[in-house]
Amino acid sequence: MSGTSMDGIDAALVRTDGHGFVEPLGFIFTPYRRAFRDRLRSVLGGVGDVQGVEAELTDLHAEAVASLLRVQEVAAATVDLIGFHGHTILHAPDRRHTWQIGDGARLAAATGIDVVHDFRTADVQAGGQGAPLVPLYHQALASDMDRPLAILNIGGVANITWLGEGPLDVVAFDTGPGNALIDDLVLSRTGEPYDDGGRIAGAGHVDDDMLARLLNHPYFAAKPPKSLDRDAWAKAAMSNLSTEDAAATLTAFTAETIIRALDHVPARPKRWLICGGGRRNETLMWMLADRLDGVPVAPVDGQGWNGDALEAEAFAYLAVRSRLGLPLSLPGTTGVPEPMTGGRFNPRA
Ligand SMILES: Nc1ncnc2c1ncn2[C@@H]1O[C@H](COP(=O)(O)OP(=O)(O)OP(=O)(O)O)[C@@H](O)[C@H]1O
Numbered sequence: 001m002s003g004t005s006m007d008g009i010d011a012a013l014v015r016t017d018g019h020g021f022v023e024p025l026g027f028i029f030t031p032y033r034r035a036f037r038d039r040l041r042s043v044l045g046g047v048g049d050v051q052g053v054e055a056e057l058t059d060l061h062a063e064a065v066a067s068l069l070r071v072q073e074v075a076a077a078t079v080d081l082i083g084f085h086g087h088t089i090l091h092a093p094d095r096r097h098t099w100q101i102g103d104g105a106r107l108a109a110a111t112g113i114d115v116v117h118d119f120r121t122a123d124v125q126a127g128g129q130g131a132p133l134v135p136l137y138h139q140a141l142a143s144d145m146d147r148p149l150a151i152l153n154i155g156g157v158a159n160i161t162w163l164g165e166g167p168l169d170v171v172a173f174d175t176g177p178g179n180a181l182i183d184d185l186v187l188s189r190t191g192e193p194y195d196d197g198g199r200i201a202g203a204g205h206v207d208d209d210m211l212a213r214l215l216n217h218p219y220f221a222a223k224p225p226k227s228l229d230r231d232a233w234a235k236a237a238m239s240n241l242s243t244e245d246a247a248a249t250l251t252a253f254t255a256e257t258i259i260r261a262l263d264h265v266p267a268r269p270k271r272w273l274i275c276g277g278g279r280r281n282e283t284l285m286w287m288l289a290d291r292l293d294g295v296p297v298a299p300v301d302g303q304g305w306n307g308d309a310l311e312a313e314a315f316a317y318l319a320v321r322s323r324l325g326l327p328l329s330l331p332g333t334t335g336v337p338e339p340m341t342g343g344r345f346n347p348r349a
């Protein structure tokens with residue numbers, strides 16, 4: 001999995017039957033070098049040297065698989081399948097178009113392992129949003145937990161999975177920006193890739209006028225299903241604010257838009273579990289807790305799950321489901337008219 005933050009590759013090793021049995025076995029993160037990150041950024045929107053970047057991205061994923069297997073002391077021959085998400089460079093479900101680069105056949109040839117890739121196209125072509133796809137994995141992980149439960153991923157974009165009692169009782173959608181706007185601000189002002197621990201935002205004051213302007217966007221009132229492109233929000237015009245105040249305001253924007261997700265779920269969750277890199281932003285976590293007013297909110301790690309690994313684990317799980325012809329998405333998760341399978345199979349050479 002190469003997430004919208006463009007920070008690197010998450011690779012997870014999972015044992016699963018594609019139904020209720022999931023056992024995460026290992027995880028490795030391989031950061032991109034600055035030069036590749038820039039090249040990846042240069043093809044967002046589907047422009048420039050897409051083919052060249054796709055080949056490079058695929059080869060970096062083959063290296064990530066090799067590193068994971070080395071660390072886990074597992075032979076490639078004993079691995080049944082790779083779920084290869086690739087990297088989203090364009091997401092326009094309303095035009096029935098979504099584009100994840102990553103060459104499945106090339107990865108299968110490089111690793112000697114069967115590969116499933118292109119997870120989102122079938123859903124989008126059937127009229128779904130093509131995202132988020134992680135919810136069915138969240139449901140498998142949380143099978144014995146009290147409901148209603150919210151699992152929130154704060155990556156470049158933030159997405160919520162709301163789980164009610166029944167197996168089809170799932171509502172999921174992108175809530176708004178996660179870290180992407182904060183990352184872009186901090187990078188342009190300080191040269192650092194993100195606001196470590198939320199310390200910059202923690203030293204600033206929220207500009208209420210700016211926050212109100214940011215919140216004045218039709219996306220937040222729109223009913224799900226709904227999903228976002230990473231760059232749905234153009235760089236917010238923050239030039240009149242100090243770095244600290246701008247970071248505080250964008251962090252409050254993320255927190256506030258997550259809270260607005262409550263307008264679109266059937267009942268208030270009894271508990272929130274947070275995954276993705278944003279759970280390390282203490283200012284954001286504090287802003288969320290403050291707005292949730294006593295409802296428990298904590299990183300998923302306290303549950304024994306790895307909050308950095310869930311998305312990569314999910315695409316392993318979904319790859320197995322794809323081979324079994326099982327749904328990857330539901331009407332409640334992507335708005336697809338009926339439960340829908342997906343993914344394309346690439347046999348090893
Ligand atoms: N120590 C930290 N303090 C604050 N923020 C952090 C920290 N570590 C990571 N992050 C944030 O988490 C981001 C990476 O999160 P993650 O890997 O979950 O995103 P992603 O998977 O690329 O995105 P998406 O889920 O949208 O595809 C970084 O860009 C940064 O903003």
Ligand SMILES: CC(=O)N[C@H]1[C@@H]2OC[C@@H](O2)[C@@H](O)[C@@H]1O[C@H](C)C(=O)O
Nearest residue numbers: 004088091131132133134157159311
């Ligand atoms: C189009 C696309 O790649 N969307 C990503 C992105 O990153 C987070 C959020 O927006 C989510 O909708 C999705 O990824 C996760 C893995 C998902 O499909 O569940």
